[in-house]
Amino acid sequence: MQQEQGRISSRQLLLMITGFTFGSTLVLSVGKVGQDNWAAVVLGFLEGLLIALLFTTLARRFPGMSIVEIADKVYGRWLGKGVTLALIWFSFQLGALVMRNFADFIATTIMLKHPC
Secondary structure (H helix, E strand, O other), X not given: OOOOOOOXXXXXXXXXXXXXXXXXXXXXXXXXXXXXXXXXXXXXXXXXXXXXXXXXXXXXXXXXXXXXXXXXXXXXXXXXXHHHHHHHHHHHHHHHHHHHHHHHHHHHHOOOOOXX
């Protein structure tokens, strides 16, 4: 059995980021912006699309390299490690934010009478 290398294509990355951004925007913007909900969805989608295009451009410019390898090549060994640490921190921070938003969403929509 061959071991998976854990790599995704630039198109898969673009679709994942677009789906995440669109879903998060819809879940988080409900009731907070009122009648301007459509504008929040469009702006969130465009922002996510820009980030996705940035990552897909990097993936095409440096084929076969991970984001850590790209940071080391672009910024040098030491500054590249700092960028890598910032990306790891951002990933954990974003994961915690998503979990908090999901828990708030469940608490406000499904468990209305449950004490928080």
